[in-house]
Amino acid sequence: MAPWAVVTPSATEDPDAPWWRSAVFYQIYPRSFADSDGDGVGDLGGVRARLGYLDMLGVDALWICPVMRSPMADGGYDISDPRDIDPLFGDLATLDELIAEAHERGIRVTMDLVPNHTSDRHRWFAAALAGAPDGPERARYIFRDGRGPGGDEPPNNWPSIFGGPAWTRVTEPDGTPGQWYLHLFAREQPDLNWDNPEVLADFERTMRFWLDRGVDGFRIDVAHGMAKPPGLPDLDHVHTRMLLHDDSDPRFNNPGVHEIHRRLRKVLDEYPDAVSIGEVWVDDNTRFGEYVRPDELHLAFNFRLAEAAFEATEIRAAVDNSVAAVTWAGATPTWTLSNHDIEREVTRYGGGAIGRDRARAMILLELALPGAVFVYNGSELGLPNVDDLPDEVLQDPVWERSGHTERGRDGCRVPIPWEGDEPPFGFTTAARSWLPIPPRWADRTVERQLERPDSTLALYRRAIELRGARPEFAGAGLEWADAPAECVAFRRAGGLVCVLNAAADPIPLPPGEVLLASAPLVGGRLPANAAAWLVRADDTA
Numbered sequence: 001m002a003p004w005a006v007v008t009p010s011a012t013e014d015p016d017a018p019w020w021r022s023a024v025f026y027q028i029y030p031r032s033f034a035d036s037d038g039d040g041v042g043d044l045g046g047v048r049a050r051l052g053y054l055d056m057l058g059v060d061a062l063w064i065c066p067v068m069r070s071p072m073a074d075g076g077y078d079i080s081d082p083r084d085i086d087p088l089f090g091d092l093a094t095l096d097e098l099i100a101e102a103h104e105r106g107i108r109v110t111m112d113l114v115p116n117h118t119s120d121r122h123r124w125f126a127a128a129l130a131g132a133p134d135g136p137e138r139a140r141y142i143f144r145d146g147r148g149p150g151g152d153e154p155p156n157n158w159p160s161i162f163g164g165p166a167w168t169r170v171t172e173p174d175g176t177p178g179q180w181y182l183h184l185f186a187r188e189q190p191d192l193n194w195d196n197p198e199v200l201a202d203f204e205r206t207m208r209f210w211l212d213r214g215v216d217g218f219r220i221d222v223a224h225g226m227a228k229p230p231g232l233p234d235l236d237h238v239h240t241r242m243l244l245h246d247d248s249d250p251r252f253n254n255p256g257v258h259e260i261h262r263r264l265r266k267v268l269d270e271y272p273d274a275v276s277i278g279e280v281w282v283d284d285n286t287r288f289g290e291y292v293r294p295d296e297l298h299l300a301f302n303f304r305l306a307e308a309a310f311e312a313t314e315i316r317a318a319v320d321n322s323v324a325a326v327t328w329a330g331a332t333p334t335w336t337l338s339n340h341d342i343e344r345e346v347t348r349y350g351g352g353a354i355g356r357d358r359a360r361a362m363i364l365l366e367l368a369l370p371g372a373v374f375v376y377n378g379s380e381l382g383l384p385n386v387d388d389l390p391d392e393v394l395q396d397p398v399w400e401r402s403g404h405t406e407r408g409r410d411g412c413r414v415p416i417p418w419e420g421d422e423p424p425f426g427f428t429t430a431a432r433s434w435l436p437i438p439p440r441w442a443d444r445t446v447e448r449q450l451e452r453p454d455s456t457l458a459l460y461r462r463a464i465e466l467r468g469a470r471p472e473f474a475g476a477g478l479e480w481a482d483a484p485a486e487c488v489a490f491r492r493a494g495g496l497v498c499v500l501n502a503a504a505d506p507i508p509l510p511p512g513e514v515l516l517a518s519a520p521l522v523g524g525r526l527p528a529n530a531a532a533w534l535v536r537a538d539d540t541a
Contacts, residue, residue, distance in 0.1 A: 019108070020217070020275040020298060021332045022473075023060040024367070024464055025374045029340045030067055030089055031075065032415040032435070033377055035428035042415060042427070042434075044090040048098040051105060053446065057380060057457075058464035061108035063219050063277070065340060067095070071121050073188035074162075074397050075340075075413075077112075077221060078119040082206045092213075099214045108216035110275065115203055115260075116225040117189040125190055129170055133179050140198055141190050142182040142228065143170075155180055157234045158251060162186050163401035166251075182232075184225065184251055186397045194226045194260055204267050211271045220264075223278030223297065227256030247283045261296040268298075275299065277334070277372075285325040292331035299334050299372055300326075306337050310349045310358045310529070312486045312502045319369065319490075323478075332476075333371035337362055338379055344412050347385040354529060356382045360459055360518040361500055361531035365488070367463050368498035368533060370476050375460070378416055381444050382456035385411040386435075393435055410435055419447035459518060463533075466515055472496035472535055481510075491536075500531040512536040 034046030044067060054062070066076035067089040076086070085091050099109050118125060124140050131137035133145075144155035146169065154167035161184055168187045172178035182191045192199050207218065229250045236248070247253060261278075268274045278300040282288040291300045302325055304318035322333045337345045337359070349358035359382060366373055389410055396408025415433045417425035424433040425445050442448070449455035467473050475493025483489040486503035489510075496515075501507050506525035512534035514521070519530035526532050 018275070018298075019060065019273065020372055022370070023108075023372050024058070024467070025061045025063050025110070025277075025372065026054060026057070026059040027063045027065070027339055027374055027376045029065050029377060029413055032413050034416065034418070035430070035433070038429040039088075040424075040428050040430040040432060040434050041088055043088065044085070044094045044098055048094070048101060051098075051101055051107070054107060055105045057461055058468065059107065059375070060468075061110060061216065062102065063110045063374065064112065066112045066114060066221075071119055071188065073119070074186050075395070077114055078117070078121075078186065078189045079114050080119040080121040080123075082113070082118075082203075083209045096213060103214065109214070110217040110219060110277070111210060111215050112221060113203075113206065113210075113218045114221045115192070115194075116222040117183065117185060117191045120188045120190055128181075128190075130173060133172070138179070140193055140196050142193050142232075143179045144182070144232070146180050150177070151179075152177070155182075156232050158182070158184070158232075159235075160185060160187075160401065162397045163403075163406070182228075184222075186401065188397075191228075192226070194228075194256075200260070200263060203264070207264065207267045208270075211267075211274055216273065217268070217275035217277070217298075219277045219279065220297070221279055222252075223261070223291065223300065224253045224257060224280045224282055225251075226260050227254040229254050247287065253282050253287065258290060258293075258296060261291065265295055265297070277301065285321065286328070288325040289327075289329040289331065292326055293329050299332060301334055301336060301374070302326075303336065303342075305335055305362075305366065306339075306342055306345075310362070310502055312483075312488050312500075315365070315488050315500065315502070316480070319478075333369070334374065335366045335369050335371055336374040336376070337366060338376045338412065339374070340376065340413055341409055342412065344376075344383060344385045345379065346382055347387070351384060355384065356456070357519060357529040360456055361529055363460065364463060364516065364518050364531040364533060365498055365500050367467050368473070368490075368492065368496060370478060370492065376412075378414075380457050380460040381416070381446065381449060383414075383416075383441070383444060386414045386438055387411050388438075389414075389435065395435075414438075417441045417445040419445055459516075462516055466533070470494075470496070470515070472515075483507075495535055497534040497536055498531065499526060499534070501526045501528055504528055509534060510536065 031042045033042045034050045035042050036045030068079045069081035069084045069086045070076045070079050102109050127137040145151050147153040154165050158166040160166045167180040169180045170178045183189050275298045278297040280291050280300040291297050302322040304321045308314040308318040326333050345359040346355040349355040394410050396410045398406050398408030414435045415427045419426035423437040427433050449457035472495040477493050479491045481489040484507050488500040491497050506522045506527045515533040517532040519527050
């Protein structure tokens with residue numbers, strides 16, 4: 001390997017930094033984690049029953065996707081009562097017990113909040129439908145008169161992220177065709193009007209409700225939404241693809257959103273250890289960094305690493321971009337490879353053994369980076385997407401809204417296989433789970449992987465343990481190093497060296513003690529599609 005060449009200055013990590021700056025968060029999609037009541041759907045009781053597993057894995061915090069009351073038109077992201085638990089997942093007492101036990105184990109608990117929209121079953125929206133077009137009930141949402149003769153055309157050309165128009169026309173109380181309401185997502189998810197002070201006040205109440213129960217913070221859904229542009233202008237080009245970096249899209253990233261986050265941050269500051277994590281799909285690094293200024297969000301998801309192919313220049317560019325996006329604001333980078341909206345990394349990296357090996361390599365790279373790390377449930381088992389789900393079981397609104405042309409996100413939401421030799425693998429006592437678990441996952445269960453020291457689960461456990469215990473992971477910066485073609489190498493300020501081989505052949509490693517490798521070395525060399533952590537000899541002397 002070529003001599004190490006510093007290209008990025010390192011920084012000293014603040015020993016008094018808040019807990020979330022270097023935390024490993026574990027994302028739980030509740031429907032798919034563990035079922036405690038035998039209805040085939042995961043719930044909070046299931047999460048509580050598996051806290052021992054999460055403790056063993058070594059994670060610092062949980063991010064639990066929405067469990068509030070919801071008709072489940074979009075997997076719980078359509079909330080009808082933001083201050084109660086949906087019976088599908090349990091009740092408030094169950095959540096209180098989960099939080100208490102997690103805290104006893106040293107695991108913090110964060111929850112999903114959805115500020116951009118409510119369910120169409122929310123009491124506010126019911127009042128809006130029953131109210132007058134110019135009444136205060138509709139002012140909580142975004143209602144507009146239609147265009148064209150008789151107002152028969154939508155107010156503008158905005159599409160829904162899930163397909164079709166972003167507007168639905170209502171029938172007025174007198175039975176006549178009436179106004180249209182905006183829904184950037186499904187029609188069951190009407191957008192709130194954040195210019196209305198009632199909306200802000202109610203959301204602040206919701207935050208305090210959960211924080212007072214012991215929740216340690218929130219992941220903020222569509223954190224670059226909420227604020228809409230004056231006049232709601234037409235789009236120059238119409239697209240519906242989800243999770244898109246497009247700073248010209250007037251539906252998102254309007255300047256008014258930052259004042260909203262400042263107001264929300266004031267609530268969080270009343271709870272000194274609480275954290276806010278924004279879902280922010282913004283391309284420009286300066287505009288991205290604005291979301292994590294000292295008086296706005298604590299953290300914001302940057303998805304560049306999840307979008308990068310398993311190719312050295314793309315991986316390095318993603319890391320550089322993610323660091324640059326927050327450094328100017330004095331904020332902390334975040335890293336993730338997958339979530340409930342993104343194709344699983346094993347599948348993205350090629351599937352099969354190659355995809356599994358590359359995913360193992362990438363988790364070592366991710367955990368070696370400075371900042372907060374987010375692991376999606378099942379990644380630690382090396383689960384792939386399930387792209388052959390029967391049509392009749394698909395539940396993602398993308399499937400229906402696209403006229404059955406796009407299968408949606410269900411393939412990355414298949415439940416966790418825990419134990420046994422056949423579905424549903426201990427996920428539920430019911431005959432089947434809400435999405436079927438493929439029989440071919442028999443060798444990927446938690447039970448099987450705990451028996452194998454070379455399993456992906458064992459790799460995650462060891463990597464998370466080392467990350468939390470070794471001083472070499474200290475420091476907020478990293479240094480890039482020269483490396484063979486199609487390889488990535490960097491050094492942390494504390495002395496850790498991470499090398500990833502995206503080339504076709506094994507490569508020599510730099511001098512030093514190998515702490516961990518994602519695959520066995522071949523004659524002292526790092527094989528293709530693998531990564532390793534080292535401590536250089538001059539750092540241990």
